[in-house]
Amino acid sequence: MGPMRNAVSGAWRRRDLLVAAGGASLAGIYGCATRSSRPPAGEPSAFELAETSVAELRAGLESGRWTARSLCERYLARVGEIDAAGPSLQSVIEINPDAMREADRLDEERRAGRIRGPLHGIPTMLKDNIGTADGMQTTAGSLALLDSNVPRDSGVASRLRAAGALLIAKTNLSEWANFRSRRSTSGWSGRGGLTLNPYFLDRNPCGSSSGSGVAVSAGIAPLAVGTETNGSIVCPSSVNGIVGVKPTVGLVSRAGIVPIADTQDTAGPMARSVADAAELLGAMAGLDRLDGATTQANFHQDYTRFLDAGALRGARIGLLREYWGRHDAIDDLLDNAAAAMRDAGAELVDVESLPGIEETRRPGFEVMLYEFKDGLNRYLAELAPGAQVRSLEDVIRFNEQNRDAEMPYFGQDILEAAAEKGTLAETAYQSALATSRDTCRRAIDATVAERELEALFAPTTGPAWVTDLMHGDRSSFPGCSSPAARAGYPHVTVPGGFVFGLPVGVSFFGTAWSEPRLLALAYAFEQAAPHRKPPEMLPGGARLST
Numbered sequence: 001m002g003p004m005r006n007a008v009s010g011a012w013r014r015r016d017l018l019v020a021a022g023g024a025s026l027a028g029i030y031g032c033a034t035r036s037s038r039p040p041a042g043e044p045s046a047f048e049l050a051e052t053s054v055a056e057l058r059a060g061l062e063s064g065r066w067t068a069r070s071l072c073e074r075y076l077a078r079v080g081e082i083d084a085a086g087p088s089l090q091s092v093i094e095i096n097p098d099a100m101r102e103a104d105r106l107d108e109e110r111r112a113g114r115i116r117g118p119l120h121g122i123p124t125m126l127k128d129n130i131g132t133a134d135g136m137q138t139t140a141g142s143l144a145l146l147d148s149n150v151p152r153d154s155g156v157a158s159r160l161r162a163a164g165a166l167l168i169a170k171t172n173l174s175e176w177a178n179f180r181s182r183r184s185t186s187g188w189s190g191r192g193g194l195t196l197n198p199y200f201l202d203r204n205p206c207g208s209s210s211g212s213g214v215a216v217s218a219g220i221a222p223l224a225v226g227t228e229t230n231g232s233i234v235c236p237s238s239v240n241g242i243v244g245v246k247p248t249v250g251l252v253s254r255a256g257i258v259p260i261a262d263t264q265d266t267a268g269p270m271a272r273s274v275a276d277a278a279e280l281l282g283a284m285a286g287l288d289r290l291d292g293a294t295t296q297a298n299f300h301q302d303y304t305r306f307l308d309a310g311a312l313r314g315a316r317i318g319l320l321r322e323y324w325g326r327h328d329a330i331d332d333l334l335d336n337a338a339a340a341m342r343d344a345g346a347e348l349v350d351v352e353s354l355p356g357i358e359e360t361r362r363p364g365f366e367v368m369l370y371e372f373k374d375g376l377n378r379y380l381a382e383l384a385p386g387a388q389v390r391s392l393e394d395v396i397r398f399n400e401q402n403r404d405a406e407m408p409y410f411g412q413d414i415l416e417a418a419a420e421k422g423t424l425a426e427t428a429y430q431s432a433l434a435t436s437r438d439t440c441r442r443a444i445d446a447t448v449a450e451r452e453l454e455a456l457f458a459p460t461t462g463p464a465w466v467t468d469l470m471h472g473d474r475s476s477f478p479g480c481s482s483p484a485a486r487a488g489y490p491h492v493t494v495p496g497g498f499v500f501g502l503p504v505g506v507s508f509f510g511t512a513w514s515e516p517r518l519l520a521l522a523y524a525f526e527q528a529a530p531h532r533k534p535p536e537m538l539p540g541g542a543r544l545s546t
Contacts, residue, residue, distance in 0.1 A: 047074075047078055047081075047219050048074075049071075049074055049075070049078075049219060049222070050218075050219030050534055051219065051272065051534055052222065053222075053272070053273060053275065053276055054119070054122055054222055054223065054271075054275070054276045054279050054280075055275065055279075057071065057121075057122055057222060058118070058120075058121075058122065061110065061120070061121045061122075067103070067107045067121070068102075068103040068104075068106040068107045068110070068120075068121035068166055069100060069103040069104055069107055071103070071121065071122075071123055071166075072099055072100060072103040072123055072166060072168055073100075075123045075168060075220065075221060075222075076095060076099070076168065076169075078219060078220050079092050079095065079169065079220055082218060082220070082537065083215075083218075083220055086537075087196065087198070087201055087537045088196070089195060089196045089198055089201075089214050089218060089220070089537075090172055090192060090193050090194060090195050090196065090211075091171055091172055091195050091205075091210070091211040091212075091214035091215040091218070091220060092125070092169045092170070092171055092172065092211065092215060092220065093128045093139075093141070093169075093170050093171060093172040093173075093189070093191060093192040093211060094128070094136050094137060094169060094170045095168065095169045096132075096134060096135060096136050096167055096168050096169055096170075097135040097136075098134055098135050099166065099167075099168045099169070102166060102167070103121070103166055106120060106121045106164060106166060107121070115164065116161075116162060116163060116164035117162060117163030117164045117283060118163060118164070118279060118282070118283065118302075119160065119163045119164045119165040119223075119279065119280070119283050120163070120164025120165075121164060121166055122164070122165055122166060122222060122223065123165075123166045123168045123221055123222060123223075124160060124165040124166060124167055124168065124221065124222070124223045124224065124225070124280070125167070125168060125169045125170065125171050125211075125212060125215050125220075125221040125223070125224040125225070126156070126157065126160075126167060126169075126170055126171065126212075126224070126225045127170070127171050127173050127208075127209050127211065127212050127224070127225055127226050127227055127267075128140060128141055128170040128171060128172065128173055128189075128191075128192070128211070129141075129173060129177055129227060129257055129258035130154050130156055130157060130170075130225060130227065130256070130257050130267060131150040131152070131153065131154035131157065131256035131257065131258075132150070132153055132154065132157045132167065132170075133149075133150055133151070133152050133153045133157075134153075134167075136167075136169075136170050137149075137170070138150050138170075138256075138258065139191055140173065140175065140176050140177060140189075140258040141172060141173050141174070141175035141176065141189025141190060141191050141192050142175055142176060142189065142190055142191060142395070142406070143190045143191055143398075143402060143405055143406055144388055144389045144394075144395050144398040144399065144402075144406070145258075145387075145388070145389065146191070146388070147386065147387070147388070148380075148383045148384065148386075148387035148388065148389070149383065149384040149386075149387075150256060150383065150384070151382055151383075151384060152256065153256060154253070154255060154256025154257055155252075155253025155254070155255040155256060155288040155290060155291060155294075156225060156252065156253060156256070156257070156267050156284055157256070159253070159283060159284055159285075159286060159288075160225075160283055160284065163283035165223070165283065168221070169215075169221070171209075171210075171211030171212045171214075171215050171224055172187070172189055172191075172192035172193070172195045172210060172211035173187075173189060173192070173207065173208045173209060173210060173211055173212075174186045174187055174188065174189065174207030174208035174210060174232075175188065175189035175190055175191075176258075176260075176415070177207075177208040177227060177229065177232060177258070177260055178207040178208035178232060179208075179229070179260050179368070179372060179414055179415075180410070180411075180412050180414055180415055181410040181411050181412055181413050181414055181415075181472075182413055182414060182472075183410045183411070183413075183471070183472035184207075184410050184472055184473065185204070185409060185410065185467060185468065185469050185472050185473060186204050186205065186206050186207030186208065186210060186473050187204060187205045187206070187207055187210035187211075187467070188409065188469070190405055190406045192211070194467070194469075195210045195211050195214050196214070196467075197214065197239065197240065197464050197467075197535075198214055198217050198218040198240065198535035198537050199240070199241065199464070199501065199502055199503065199535040199536065199537075199538070200464070200501070200502065200538050200539070200540050200541065201537060201538065201539055201540055202466055202467060202539070202540030202541070203239075203463075203464035203465065203466060203467065203502065203540070204239070204464050204465050204466070204467045204473065204475075205236055205239065205240060205464070206231075206235040206236040206238070206239045206240070206461070206464065207232060207235070207236065207473075208226075208227070208232040208236075209224075209226025209227060209228070209232050209233050209236045209237075209244075209270065210236050211224075212224035212225065212226040212236065212270045213226065213236030213237055213239070213240040213242060213244070213270055214236075214240055216240070216242050216270050216271060216272055217240040217241050217242050217272070217534075217535055218534075218535055218537070219534065222271070222272070222276065223269065223270070223271055223276060223279075223280050224269075224270045224271075225267055225268070225269060225270065225280070225284070226244065226267070226268060226269075226270045227257060227265065227266065227267045227268070228246045228264075228265075228266060228267075228268060228481075228485065229260040229261050229264045229265050229368065229485065230264060230364075230368075230481055230482055230485035230486070231461070231479050231481035231482075231485065233245070233246045233268045233270060233491075233493075234246055234460050234461075234479070234481050234491055234493040234505070234507065235460065235461050235479055235481065236270070237270055237460070237493050237505060238460035238461050238479075238493050238503070238504060238505030239461065239463065239464040239502070239503060239504075239505075240503065240535075241495050241503030241505075241531075241532060241533065241535065242270060242271060242272050242495070242532070243269075243270070243271050243272065243273060243274050243276070243277045243492070243493065243494050243495070243522070243526075244268065244269070244270050244277070244492070244493045244505075245268045245269050245270075245277050245281055245490070245491075245492050245515070245519070246266060246268050246481075246484065246485070246490060246491040246492075247266050247267075247268050247281065247285065247490050247515060248266075248488060248489060248490045248512050248513050248514075248515065249263065249264060249265070249266050249293060249488035250266075250291075250293035250294050250295070250296055250297055250488070251266070251285045251294070251297045251490075251513070251515065252266055252267045252268065252281075252284045252285050252286075252294075252297075253267075253286075253288035253290065253291040253294050254266065254267065254291050254293065255288050255290035255291040256290075258376070258379060259371075259372070259375030259376060259378075259379055260368060260371070260372050260375070261367060261368045261371040261372060261375070262293075262371050262374075262375055263367065263371065263433065263437055263488060264367075264368070264371075264485055264486065264488060265375075266488075267284065268281070268284075269281045269284065272532060273526065273532070274307065274492075274494060274519060274522050274523040274526050275304060275307055275523065277492075277519075278303035278304045278306070278307060278519050278523075279303075279304055281301075281303050281515070281519075282300075282301055282302050282303045282304065285297055285300075285301060285303075286298070286299070286300060296513070301515075301516070303515065303516065303519055306516040306517070306519055306520045307519065307520060307523040308520050308523065308524060309523065309524055309527040309528075310344075310345075310524065311517075311520035311521050311523065311524035312341050312344035312345055312346040312521060312524040312525065312528065313344065313345030313346070314345055314346075314347065315345075315346045315347065315454045315455075315521060316346070316347045316348075316349055316451070316452055316453050316454055317341060317346050317347070317348055317349065317453065317454065317455055317456075317457050317508075317521070318349050318350075318351040318447065318448070318451055318453040318455070318456045318457060319334075319338060319348055319349065319350055319351060319457050319458075320351050320353065320354070320456055320457065320458040320480065321350050321351065321352050321353075322352060322353040323458045323459050323478075323480060326477060326478075327462070327477065327499075329499045329500065330459060330462060330477065330499060330504065333459070333496055333497040333498075333499060333504055333506075334459060334496075334506070336497060336529070337457075337496050337497065337506050337525070337529060338457075340525065340528045340529035341457075341525060341528070343528065344524060344525075344528040349451050349453060351447060351451065351453075351456065354440075354443040354444065354447055354456075354483050355443050355446075355447075356439045356442070356443055357439070357440065357443055357482065357483050359435070359439065360435060360436045360439050360440055360482070360486055361482070363431070363432035363433075363435040363436040364432075364436040364482065364486050366428070366429070366432040366436075367429070367432050367433050367436050367437070367486075369414070369417055369418040369421050370418075370421045370422075370424060370426075370428075370429040370432070371424070372392075372418045373392055373418045373419060373421050374423065374424050376391075376392050376395075376418075377391050377392055380392075380394070380395075392415065392418060392419050393419060395415060396412060396415050396416060396419060399412050399415070409469045409470070409472075410472055436486050437486055437487060437488065439486075440482070440483045440484075440486040440487035440489075441487040441488075441489070441512075443483060443487075444456070444483055444484070444487055444489055444509075444510065444511060445511055448510055448511055453510070454510065454517055454521065455508040455509065455510045455514070455517065455518055455521055456507075456508070456509055456510060457506065457507065457508060458480035458506070458507050459477075459479075459480065459496065459504060459505070459506055459507070460479060460480060460481070460493040460496075460504070460505035460506060460507045461475065461477060461478075461479035461480070461481075461504075461505070462475060462476065462477025462478075462479075462499075462504065463477075463499045463500065463502035463503070463504055464502050480507050480509075481507075483509070484509040487512075488512070489509060489510065489511060489512050489514075490509060490510065490512070490513070490514055490515045490518055491507060491508075491509040491518075492507065492508045492509070492515075492518045492519060492521075492522045493505040493506065493507045493508075493522075494506060494508075494522045494525060494526050495526070495530075495531040495532045496529075496531060497529075497531050498531070498533070503531070503533075506525070508521050508522050508525075
């Protein structure tokens with residue numbers, strides 16, 4: 001059987017898994033839905049759990065109002081109504097065929113008085129580059145990785161299961177975590193198709209954790225896990241109106257996650273509130289012997305204990321003024337956010353820019369090319385026998401052989417550039433890493449120390465742009481993700497308001513291991529200036545009002 005036939009049969013099997021997951025009661029939801037044939041758009045019905053918090057879900061499970069099974073059924077029905085059908089958001093790439101059985105097991109444990117952890121029975125979704133040794137696949141959205149069984153659960157999946165989370169599905173993503181082409185369209189993968197922004201369906205969901213951001217925003221899941229190398233948690237969180245946390249590299253295990261850059265990669269929580277994100281981070285974080293970067297994370301934190309509505313009182317926050325003056329509507333949003341923090345007691349300090357950050361752009365990309373080749377080759381070599389690809393060169397060759405399915409809109413110039421790089425022992429890599437990572441760390445550390453700041457503040461990115469499959473992503477507003485991403489430092493984004501009906505997030509970021517304080521500040525801002533509004537899934541054309 002040739003590579004194209006393998007790829008196509010695997011892609012169609014995705015819908016079979018969706019049907020099997022829910023059993024006969026859900027089979028009708030997906031009967032006619034395929035990736036290439038969408039049902040007519042319709043008005044989704046009201047969903048009682050669309051904005052329900054993790055604390056409320058847990059209370060309902062404890063009181064007997066819900067069971068893990070009944071929650072699982074409700075969220076899978078939501079997948080059918082608006083993700084596979086209706087507006088067809090396509091945020092979910094695959095449903096766990098064992099979801100109902102696992103829900104029943106969690107319910108049995110609850111009845112016996114055995115509670116695994118704070119997320120016991122809470123439905124949770126994982127981005128499709130996070131490995132699970134169950135009935136789901138791990139493909140990073142690529143047809144090349146279909147049927148390439150992973151040897152074990154990723155560190156993230158293992159910790160979430162231990163905390164009682166019910167892993168119900170994998171989410172779509174920008175293929176290869178948006179590291180395939182400079183002309184890519186965020187939210188598109190060969191396996192999962194194009195994910196749509198739930199506020200305006202013609203707008204982009206940002207990448208690469210697009211499916212996770214959309215699923216949470218649209219009430220398809222209460223919690224989802226994304227991954228970030230540079231912007232892939234915070235950007236989709238921002239444009240989909242939710243909270244995203246990019247942790248310090250090493251706080252959360254990367255073992256079993258399809259890699260891009262070892263010095264920048266991390267998984268992180270995506271949720272509708274800071275409190276929910278803090279719950280998920282506490283379950284994910286900690287030491288993993290399979291990831292040497294986690295040696296400093298040999299502790300357990302309940303991050304919800306740091307949440308304080310009064311945390312802004314007396315806090316010194318640095319406003320990165322280089323992000324003002326680019327658009328009047330965004331300036332208004334930022335000014336309003338600053339006023340809310342000032343009214344809550346914060347002391348705001350103007351910071352013109354972070355020194356040297358612009359000079360890290362080119363070496364930062366070089367680092368990613370080198371580390372992608374090294375990390376991906378090691379990851380692919382560990383896949384089970386029968387995997388279609390074993391190296392980056394195999395992936396490039398597969399894409400060429402399956403151009404119609406894998407490269408209908410954009411190519412693989414980034415993969416090809418990475419393949420040309422040498423080893424991590426090369427001077428060129430070592431120099432690029434020192435320039436990129438060390439410059440960003442010095443810039444953040446020195447600015448925070450010299451100005452006596454607790455965090456830096458900026459717009460996460462601009463409003464979502466119109467999706468353009470011909471030209472790729474065309475956002476005109478720069479994001480603020482790069483300094484923290486290249487430094488390996490934490491970054492929290494929280495809804496900051498709306499521009500022309502589109503959500504825009506605002507960011508708090510700072511020095512290594514400062515998650516407790518950043519979450520406290522983000523929570524206090526969220527309480528002082530709540531901006532979360534559920535999406536209406538409108539067909540297109542942002543409103544001409546704020």
